[in-house]
Amino acid sequence: MALFHDVRYRALFYQCLVVVLVAALAWSMFTTAGHNLAKQDIATGFGYLSRQAGFVISEAAIAYEPTDTVARALLVGIANTVKVSLLSAILGTLLGLLVGIGRMSRNPLLQRLMLVYIEVLRNVPLLLYLLFWYALVINVLPPVRAALEIAPHIYLSNSGLAIPGMSFVGGSAAPLAAIAIGLMIAFIVYRIALRRRLARGRSNYGGIIALAAAIAPLFLVWLLYGISLSWDIPQQGRFRLSGGLQIRPEFVALLFGLALNVSANVAEIVRAGIQAISRGQWEASMALGLSRGHALRLIILPQALRIMIPPLTNIYLTVFKNSSLAIAIGYPDLVMVSNTIMNQTGQAMETIALFMAVYLGLSITISLFMNWYNTRIALKDR
Numbered sequence: 001m002a003l004f005h006d007v008r009y010r011a012l013f014y015q016c017l018v019v020v021l022v023a024a025l026a027w028s029m030f031t032t033a034g035h036n037l038a039k040q041d042i043a044t045g046f047g048y049l050s051r052q053a054g055f056v057i058s059e060a061a062i063a064y065e066p067t068d069t070v071a072r073a074l075l076v077g078i079a080n081t082v083k084v085s086l087l088s089a090i091l092g093t094l095l096g097l098l099v100g101i102g103r104m105s106r107n108p109l110l111q112r113l114m115l116v117y118i119e120v121l122r123n124v125p126l127l128l129y130l131l132f133w134y135a136l137v138i139n140v141l142p143p144v145r146a147a148l149e150i151a152p153h154i155y156l157s158n159s160g161l162a163i164p165g166m167s168f169v170g171g172s173a174a175p176l177a178a179i180a181i182g183l184m185i186a187f188i189v190y191r192i193a194l195r196r197r198l199a200r201g202r203s204n205y206g207g208i209i210a211l212a213a214a215i216a217p218l219f220l221v222w223l224l225y226g227i228s229l230s231w232d233i234p235q236q237g238r239f240r241l242s243g244g245l246q247i248r249p250e251f252v253a254l255l256f257g258l259a260l261n262v263s264a265n266v267a268e269i270v271r272a273g274i275q276a277i278s279r280g281q282w283e284a285s286m287a288l289g290l291s292r293g294h295a296l297r298l299i300i301l302p303q304a305l306r307i308m309i310p311p312l313t314n315i316y317l318t319v320f321k322n323s324s325l326a327i328a329i330g331y332p333d334l335v336m337v338s339n340t341i342m343n344q345t346g347q348a349m350e351t352i353a354l355f356m357a358v359y360l361g362l363s364i365t366i367s368l369f370m371n372w373y374n375t376r377i378a379l380k381d382r
Contacts, residue, residue: 033349048345049074055340057332059248070341077337078358084254084333085320091255092262092319093312099263100270101296114267121264126257127325134253134329141249144240153233155241158249162234165245169228178217186214250331254323262319269311273304306377313370317363324359334358 034044049071056066061079064072102114121129138158142148147157155162168175193206221227234244277300285295326333338355342348 037349042346044347044350046350048347048350051345053341053344055344057337058330059251059332070345073337073341074334074354077332077334077355080332080337081320081323081326081334081358082362084251084258084326084331085323088255088258088262088323089316089319091259092315093266095259095263096266097270099267100274103267103271104274118264118267121260122268126261126322127328129261130253130257130325130329133256134249137249137253144236145238147236147241149236153244155234155236157241159241160249160252161247162241162244163247164234165232165243167230167232169230174221174225175218175227178221182214182217185217186210189213248331250326250329253329254326254331258319258322261322262315265315265318266312269308269315270304272311273308274300276307277303306374309370309374309377313367313374316366316370320362320366321359 037044049069051070052066053068053070053073054066055073057064057073057076059080060076061083062076064076099114099117102110103118105111105114141156141158144157144159147155147162150156153164187210190206190210193204193209197204197206218227232243232245234246235242274296281299281303282295285299286292290298323333324335327336327339330336334355338351342351345351
């Protein structure tokens with residue numbers, strides 16, 4: 001009983017009790033639903049994941065055939081969701097940073113243009129923009145037989161963008177592993193060089209050394225095994241474009257819609273973060289002879305980043321969840337693939353539970369990473 005009077009142990013006990021109660025409630029609901037379904041001769045369980053999928057997925061981030069299992073089809077949906085969400089978050093952040101800085105411009109025209117951009121994108125439902133971009137691609141661009149060749153072997157039409165595809169002859173495992181190792185080594189070398197440069201106050205060519213370290217593993221693989229590339233060139237037919245790398249209009253519309261929506265929200269976060277920094281920091285930067293651009297890059301933005309991370313976490317969580325709107329324009333994300341599986345197998349409860357678990361897992365992963373990064377850059381008490 002002495003432990004129960006300790007606030008820390010009592011709080012831990014209550015948390016564990018709540019977790020147990022929630023788990024018991026969930027298990028009770030699951031078993032009751034399973035019993036009722038069994039009474040109606042409706043199959044339950046996750047055995048259907050090993051069956052043959054038997055349906056086509058129009059765009060797959062990983063290799064997939066209709067003869068693959070249902071589990072593989074779900075994995076394709078997850079990969080498609082992660083791909084478009086990650087690209088949207090990266091592009092939206094970069095664009096939002098520029099727009100947010102533009103909002104702070106001394107040029108009144110640029111400042112007002114950025115304000116209009118933000119307000120237009122933030123105050124219209126995302127679903128409408130997805131439908132707008134999709135309709136624009138489908139109705140404005142020419143059909144396949146009149147596809148625009150915007151560059152040699154690069155075709156643009158209402159069926160998407162076709163560009164030459166590249167692959168490694170003899171497998172891509174070794175070259176990709178070499179690239180990954182090179183990037184890790186380059187990052188470590190650059191960080192060490194940066195610390196030494198800050199400590200000694202003089203240049204040590206860290207960027208050049210890091211670039212050499214990034215290239216070295218790939219060069220070594222080329223010397224030992226040789227690297228050959230194979231090109232798949234798109235060919236324009238009467239009814240479709242064959243070969244090459246096909247970027248479908250559904251993906252383009254979804255990427256545009258999500259990225260622009262993210263950029264508008266990120267722009268306001270950047271503006272608020274910059275305005276939260278004391279004006280004295282600007283004045284001190286000017287006193288040191290720094291230009292406004294250098295002051296922003298070297299002094300203001302690093303401090304504003306500490307303020308921006310928590311709201312940015314919410315934006316990144318939202319973009320992954322908003323990707324579920326892809327079903328409205330026919331992009332095969334996790335939700336659309338799951339709906340197809342439910343129609344084929346009739347096991348809706350298990351499929352919904354699976355994609356809810358996936359979204360929950362992705363959200364928790366993003367939160368953990370952003371919280372770790374926020375802790376890493378936070379000011380430490382000395």
